[in-house]
Each structure stands twice: as C-alpha cells, then as structure tokens.
Amino acid sequence: xxQLQESGPGLVKPSEALSLTCTVAGGSISSTDYxxxxxxxxxxxGLEWIGSLYYTGITYYNPSLKSRVTIAVDTSKNxxxxxLTSVTAADTAVYYCARLIAGVPADYWGQGTxxxxxx
Amino acid sequence: xxxxxxxxxxxxxPGQSITISCTGTSSDVGGYKNxxxxxxxxxxxxxxxxxxxxxRPSGVSNRFSGSKSxxxxxxxxxxxxxxxxxxxxCSSFTTSTTYVFGTGTKVIVL
Numbered sequence: 015x016x017q018l019q020e021s022g023p024g025l026v027k028p029s030e031a032l033s034l035t036c037t038v039a040g041g042s043i044s045s046t047d048y049x050x051x052x053x054x055x056x057x058x059x060g061l062e063w064i065g066s067l068y069y070t071g072i073t074y075y076n077p078s079l080k081s082r083v084t085i086a087v088d089t090s091k092n093x094x095x096x097x098l099t100s101v102t103a104a105d106t107a108v109y110y111c112a113r114l115i116a117g118v119p120a121d122y123w124g125q126g127t128x129x130x131x132x133x
Numbered sequence: 134x135x136x137x138x139x140x141x142x143x144x145x146x147p148g149q150s151i152t153i154s155c156t157g158t159s160s161d162v163g164g165y166k167n168x169x170x171x172x173x174x175x176x177x178x179x180x181x182x183x184x185x186x187x188x189r190p191s192g193v194s195n196r197f198s199g200s201k202s203x204x205x206x207x208x209x210x211x212x213x214x215x216x217x218x219x220x221x222x223c224s225s226f227t228t229s230t231t232y233v234f235g236t237g238t239k240v241i242v243l
Contacts, residue, residue: 053234060136060222060234060235060236060237061171061179061222061224061234061237062234063224063231063232063233063234065231066232074230074231075231076134076231077134077229077231078134110178110179114232116167116185117165117166117167117169117184117185117226118167118169118181118184118185119169119224119226119232119234120171120179120181121181121184121190123178123179124178125178126178
C-alpha cells in the first residue's frame with residue numbers, strides 16, 4: 015500500500031523559506047508511471063495546485079507561484095521536496111504531497127501538514 | 134491560471150439527485166478529458182471520486198457520476214445520503230501542463 019508522509023517545520027517566519035519533504039513508502043519514486051507533487055489548502059479555503067515533478071527532475075509549477083517554488087527529487091531516499099521562498103501570511107496552509115497519474119493531480123495523498131507563517 | 138468556477142453550495146434531501154457544475158475554459162476543462170472530482174470531509178484528506186471526466190476509481194459508489202459538455206464539467210450524486218455531505222472540488226489539466234482546482238462546493242444534505 016502506497017504511503018506518503020510530509021515532514022518539516024510547522025512554523026516559518028515571514029520573508030523566510032518554507033521547506034517540506036515527502037517520503038514515499040510502498041512504491042518507488044522512480045516509477046515511470048507517475049509524477050509527484052504538492053497541493054496546499056489555506057485554513058477554511060480551497061485547494062491550490064503548487065507543482066509537480068517526474069523522477070528525472072522535470073518540473074511543472076503553478077504560474078502564480080513559479081517565481082518562488084522549487085520542487086526537487088532525491089531518488090536515493092525515495093523522497094521529494096518543496097521549497098517556497100519569501101513566504102507571507104498568505105502562504106499559511108495545510109500542505110499535501112501527492113502522487114499524480116495520467117491527468118489526475120492526486121490519486122494518493124499524504125496526511126497533510128499545517129505550516130503557519132508568523133513572526 | 135484562474136480557479137475553475139463552482140457554485141458555493143448545493144443542497145438536497147436524502148434520496149434526491151444533485152448536480153455540481155465546474156466551469157473553465159477551452160484551455161482546461163474544454164480542452165482535455167482530464168477532469169477529476171474530489172470529496173473532502175471536514176478535517177480529512179481529499180478523496181478522488183471521479184477521474185477522466187467520468188471514470189470511478191475502485192471502491193467509489195456508483196451513485197457518483199461525471200460528465201462534461203464544452204467548458205463545463207458536472208458531478209452528479211444520485212440517491213443523496215447523509216454521508217455525502219462534504220466539500221467537493223473539481224480539477225483539470227491545462228494547456229500549460231499544469232493543473233487547476235475548482236473553487237469548491239459545499240454539499241448540504243437537508
């Protein structure tokens with residue numbers, strides 16, 4: 015059974031960078047069938063697709079976040095990561111990592127981790 | 134990219150059918166057969182209910198069905214049950230090789 019688990023700080027100061035890691039268990043991140051990505055949800059609000067990557071390192075980003083986002087893969091650890099720079103309170107959200115397949119932004123999800131931006 | 138447009142809420146009585154719309158553009162919903170629908174109960178992880186416009190993943194009730202016409206996709210819930218009360222989000226692949234979600238719809242079971 016595939017499992018994804020997010021990890022990282024729950025509190026980030028304004029103007030600093032948010033960094034999260036997603037560890038994939040029960041499947042290989044190097045599978046040619048899937049992409050891997052990040053989705054966020056501000057408290058009480060809707061879902062926002064952040065971006066995704068293929069195990070080769072090819073990335074795709076939400077245009078509205080592209081200037082601040084980096085998603086990277088570490089195949090040796092079966093992990094991928096998210097870095098969001100210059101955060102503000104508007105970046106406070108539950109961040110989910112997910113597996114993407116054939117036009118579906120997420121068929122498997124992590125449990126999500128709340129990241130708050132506050133001084 | 135702009136979020137796909139969904140009604141804020143849709144309500145119905147148990148046993149009834151309801152339909153949630155999801156309106157985009159020719160650059161997303163209208164251009165691809167890659168529309169998905171997610172159900173999210175409060176405090177829970179979203180669950181994939183429909184993908185490829187009308188395909189139900191294994192384990193999803195056949196009371197849920199999807200369709201698309203032009204730039205608008207729809208999710209229909211038949212035989213509405215109390216457990217269907219949740220938020221629903223559509224999503225679509227886009228011409229920018231990205232994904233976009235809908236604004237979300239709260240389904241209320243009266």
